[in-house]
Amino acid sequence: MAISDSTAQRYTAQDPDVRLMLQVRDDNAGAFEELMHRYQNRLVSLMTHLVGKRDMAEDLAQDVFLRIYRARKRYIPGSKFSTWMYTIANNVASNALRGLARRKEVNLVGRESGEQGADPLAAKALAASGLMPTRQLDKAELSEVVKVAVSALNERQRMAVLLNKFEHLSYEEIAEVMEQSPSAIKSLLSRARANLREMLEPYLEQGVKV
Amino acid sequence: MNDQTQQLERIVAYLDGELSAEESAQVEQQLAADEAFRQELQGAERAWSALDELPMAQVGDDFSRTTMELVVSAAHQDVQARSIALPVQQRRRRTTTALFATMALLLGALAFRVLWNNPNRRLLADLPVIQNVDIYSQFHSVDFLRQLHRLLNEHLETSSSDASFLQAKSKEFRLVSADEGREDWLAMLPDDEKIVLRAKLNCFRDLSSQRQAEMRRVHQQIDSADDREQLLETMFRYQQWLSELAPSKQYELRDLAAAERVRRVTKEMIDAASAQEFALTSEQLEALFRQVRPHIEQLVRQTRSADGQEFSELSRQQRRELRSPSTPEQVRRFLQYVVRESPEKLKAFSDAIVEALPDEMGQAFQKLSPRQKVDRLRDWAWQFRLQTDSRHRSGKGRRPGEVSEQELADFFVELDSAEKERLLALSRDKMKQQLTRMLLGKMRQRGPYARGDRPLPPGPPRPEGRHGRPRFEGERDRPPRNFQHDRRPRRRSPEESVPRD
Numbered sequence: 001m002a003i004s005d006s007t008a009q010r011y012t013a014q015d016p017d018v019r020l021m022l023q024v025r026d027d028n029a030g031a032f033e034e035l036m037h038r039y040q041n042r043l044v045s046l047m048t049h050l051v052g053k054r055d056m057a058e059d060l061a062q063d064v065f066l067r068i069y070r071a072r073k074r075y076i077p078g079s080k081f082s083t084w085m086y087t088i089a090n091n092v093a094s095n096a097l098r099g100l101a102r103r104k105e106v107n108l109v110g111r112e113s114g115e116q117g118a119d120p121l122a123a124k125a126l127a128a129s130g131l132m133p134t135r136q137l138d139k140a141e142l143s144e145v146v147k148v149a150v151s152a153l154n155e156r157q158r159m160a161v162l163l164n165k166f167e168h169l170s171y172e173e174i175a176e177v178m179e180q181s182p183s184a185i186k187s188l189l190s191r192a193r194a195n196l197r198e199m200l201e202p203y204l205e206q207g208v209k210v
Numbered sequence: 211m212n213d214q215t216q217q218l219e220r221i222v223a224y225l226d227g228e229l230s231a232e233e234s235a236q237v238e239q240q241l242a243a244d245e246a247f248r249q250e251l252q253g254a255e256r257a258w259s260a261l262d263e264l265p266m267a268q269v270g271d272d273f274s275r276t277t278m279e280l281v282v283s284a285a286h287q288d289v290q291a292r293s294i295a296l297p298v299q300q301r302r303r304r305t306t307t308a309l310f311a312t313m314a315l316l317l318g319a320l321a322f323r324v325l326w327n328n329p330n331r332r333l334l335a336d337l338p339v340i341q342n343v344d345i346y347s348q349f350h351s352v353d354f355l356r357q358l359h360r361l362l363n364e365h366l367e368t369s370s371s372d373a374s375f376l377q378a379k380s381k382e383f384r385l386v387s388a389d390e391g392r393e394d395w396l397a398m399l400p401d402d403e404k405i406v407l408r409a410k411l412n413c414f415r416d417l418s419s420q421r422q423a424e425m426r427r428v429h430q431q432i433d434s435a436d437d438r439e440q441l442l443e444t445m446f447r448y449q450q451w452l453s454e455l456a457p458s459k460q461y462e463l464r465d466l467a468a469a470e471r472v473r474r475v476t477k478e479m480i481d482a483a484s485a486q487e488f489a490l491t492s493e494q495l496e497a498l499f500r501q502v503r504p505h506i507e508q509l510v511r512q513t514r515s516a517d518g519q520e521f522s523e524l525s526r527q528q529r530r531e532l533r534s535p536s537t538p539e540q541v542r543r544f545l546q547y548v549v550r551e552s553p554e555k556l557k558a559f560s561d562a563i564v565e566a567l568p569d570e571m572g573q574a575f576q577k578l579s580p581r582q583k584v585d586r587l588r589d590w591a592w593q594f595r596l597q598t599d600s601r602h603r604s605g606k607g608r609r610p611g612e613v614s615e616q617e618l619a620d621f622f623v624e625l626d627s628a629e630k631e632r633l634l635a636l637s638r639d640k641m642k643q644q645l646t647r648m649l650l651g652k653m654r655q656r657g658p659y660a661r662g663d664r665p666l667p668p669g670p671p672r673p674e675g676r677h678g679r680p681r682f683e684g685e686r687d688r689p690p691r692n693f694q695h696d697r698r699p700r701r702r703s704p705e706e707s708v709p710r711d
Contacts, residue, residue, distance in 0.1 A: 020401055029285075029635055030405035036277060044267040058269065062277045069281050143263040150264060164226065165261050171228050190215070190222040197257035204256050 003078035017081035025072045032072075035081075036065055043089060046162050050093045051100070052151055060096055064089045079176060082167060086177045090159060097155055142203065149199040157192035160185055221251045225258065336414065337396065338387045339422075339429045341407065343414045345449040346425045348460075352432055352441060354468050359444040361476040372447065379446040380439065387433050409632075451479050454651070461626070487574055488586055494568070495594045501566040502587070505559035506541065509548055512555075542588035549580045556580055563587065613649050618642065621649045 011018045017038065023031035043064060047057035067088050078084070150158060156178065163169040163177060171182045171189070178185065223229050224237045241248050339346060349355065385391050399407065414422065432441050452460060463471055490498065535544040549556045560583060564572040578586060622630065622645060633641045 016401060023405075026640065027635060028405065030408050031401070032281065033278070033408070034401060034404060036274070040269050040273065040277070041267055044269050044273070048267050049264065054267070057267070058273055061269075062273070062280055065277050066280050066284060069284055139263065142260065143265060146260050146263045147265070150261065161261070165258070166264075166266075171223075171226070186219055186223055186228070187215075189226070190219040193222050193254050193258060194218055196261070197253055200257045200260050201253060204260060 003076045008077045011077040011080065015077070015080050018077045021068075021072070021075055021081050021084075022077070024069070025075045027072075032069060035068075039082075039085060040065075042167065043085075045166070046086075046089060047093060049147075049150055049162055050155070050158060051096055056096065060089075060092050063092050067092070080173065083169065083173045083176055086163060086167065086169070087179075090177050093159070094155070145203050146200065149196055152199060153192055153195055157188055157195065160188045161192045161196070164189060217247070217250070218254070221247075221254050225251070225255055334392060334396075336422075336426070337392050338383070338433070339425050340410050340414045341386050342383070342429065342445075343410045343417075343425065345445055345452070346428055347413075347417075348448070348452065348464060349468070350424060350428070351468070352428060352435065354472065355432070355441045355444045355448075356437070357469070357472045358448060358475060359440055361472060362444060362447065362479065372450070375450065376443050376446050380442045383442055387429075413628075448475065448479075451475075451482060454482075484582075484586070485589065488571060488590070490567075490571075490590065490593070494566075495590060498563065498566040498590060499594050501562045502559055505562050506545075509555060509559070510535065510544070513544075513548065541591055542584055545584045545587065546581070549584060553580060556583065613646055618645050618649060621645065 012022065017035060020031045020035050024035065040061065043061040044054075044057050047060045047064075048054050051057055051060065064085065068085060071088075075084075150161065153161060159178060160174050163174045164171075169177065171185045174189075175182045175185045180188075220229070220233070220237060224234060229237065241251065385395050414425075417425070432438060432445070435441055452463075455463075463475060466474060535541045545556070560576075563583075564575055567575055575583065575586065622633070625633070633644060636644065
């Protein structure tokens with residue numbers, strides 16, 4: 001879709017990262033480095049939660065940065081920079097997860113099908129972890145439980161949750177990243193939250209050791 | 211969609227701030243009235259808050275380095291792809307330069323990341339020096355600034371716009387120099403300035419440890435001096451002026467001994483201020499020379515008729531030149547001679563000049579000494595000549611201030627590697643724009659003979675000069691007197707380029 005001049009001007013005025021990206025478009029290497037510095041931790045975190053493997057997440061994050069660099073000459077600010085970057089990240093992660101599925105290297109709980117409910121494997125994984133909901137967990141244990149619960153969401157729910165919770169993207173922005181309608185994202189997020197609650201509630205009811 | 215799903219979506223959208231004001235009010239009413247609804251919302255919120263426990267990744271330097279390596283490699287491939295259509299020699303040159311620039315970028319990235327992510331004590335302590343590394347590379351001792359201050363104060367007033375700039379720079383210097391404010395200053399730095407600072411860090415790291423130590427000492431001396439404000443004013447004034455000069459000129463100045471450099475810098479800063487004070491538009495220049503030319507021609511005629519008496523002590527060539535001065539420099543020498551012999555002769559055309567100038571400029575011109583007046587006229591003559599030369603060439607589509615791609619390419623080749631790198635980091639349009647500005651500035655500084663800084667190519671001998679006057683001996687075979695052969699800075703190591711104060 002063509003991006004109007006006024007849209008480009010608006011995003012350029014509002015978003016400092018868009019301005020940096022425009023400098024990258026003009027071959028300013030320092031600006032690219034600054035953008036990378038700003039987003040590298042967030043992007044690697046996102047990818048780690050999406051694919052479940054840190055080394056693979058770093059590879060994918062590098063791939064995203066490389067794609068950004070290669071796409072610099074075509075860049076026109078039609079959204080916030082982060083929205084544009086996460087769109088690329090979403091494509092990169094989806095491709096990687098498809099590749100993993102083909103090679104049957106599905107990570108602990110990642111699954112492609114089923115929109116409703118948490119993965120039954122997740123419950124098994126939580127049970128196998130020895131972290132029983134009948135006792136109070138310490139922070140590290142809770143962190144592990146949450147990690148397993150998030151990875152039990154399907155790929156789309158997981159992406160929407162991570163973008164909403166950690167990147168503070170609005171429904172509209174998540175919709176743009178995931179190429180869906182905002183109402184579809186609203187449903188997706190409510191199902192994701194219901195699933196998370198279902199998995200985490202038993203643990204949260206016991207409280208956390210301080 | 212069932213009621214339960216709808217209710218959940220409302221709750222989630224409410225928590226995410228995605229409802230309209232009206233819808234939010236409805237949710238809040240229901241929350242107040244419905245205990246089950248409230249528990250549902252609290253449960254959703256609790257699970258959502260638990261996500262805060264997810265661990266966040268912190269990448270190491272390895273990640274940054276390998277990412278930059280990938281980007282450098284992509285940039286290299288880009289350059290190769292773009293250069294493939296160029297002739298072999300150009301291709302080699304461009305590829306080498308791009309490689310050099312990308313490698314510098316890579317190294318810079320690594321160095322800077324250390325400062326940025328984990329500002330250790332040494333690097334943080336060096337921040338004031340890094341911030342001023344450009345200007346600190348120009349001198350070795352605070353005495354240089356003191357001498358410069360004394361001379362500049364005698365001859366040059368600070369304009370109000372300069373004063374506010376200098377105050378802002380001094381304030382920044384104090385802020386960065388204070389131990390307690392340094393980290394905050396770094397954190398608050400705008401994006402553009404962060405990028406500039408990154409380049410400065412790279413420059414600083416390229417210096418030897420000895421030179422770095424020397425810069426630290428100079429910084430310390432300035433910061434603790436009783437006359438710190440004066441020193442800062444002078445330093446930033448000098449820096450501002452220096453930044454307008456071509457890199458070759460900057461090298462030339464740095465090569466001079468301290469005392470000579472102070473003298474040259476003062477003179478050139480005064481000249482620059484004067485040039486600014488007496489800047490004329492092309493129309494004003496034309497009007498000026500329409501007014502002045504008859505007076506000069508009359509003086510030349512008078513002098514010719516008195517030949518034999520007035521020029522008796524001069525050499526044959528000097529006499530010839532004074533009889534029919536054609537270049538601005540010859541006109542200047544002619545007028546200088548005339549003024550020296552009979553100062554009253556200057557008055558007629560001095561009045562003509564004042565009449566042609568805008569009021570304020572005319573008054574300023576009247577205050578100049580006879581020698582300064584003649585020098586000023588020479589400078590205007592150069593500008594006028596440059597302007598008319600450009601117009602003559604514009605018969606082939608050239609406008610004043612325009613330079614050809616070939617001239618730009620030739621000029622670019624002569625720049626030092628740091629300047630090339632800086633330009634290569636810009637977009638093509640910006641690079642061309644800056645290169646053109648630098649070249650025009652250089653041409654204005656040296657006059658039309660200075661194009662390309664190279665001797666004129668040996669052409670076929672001409673029996674007559676341009677205006678039918680006899681050709682001076684060797685005139686075509688050697689550049690004019692003020693032309694300097696091969697003043698291009700040779701490549702040297704950072705240490706070698708440091709002047710000895």
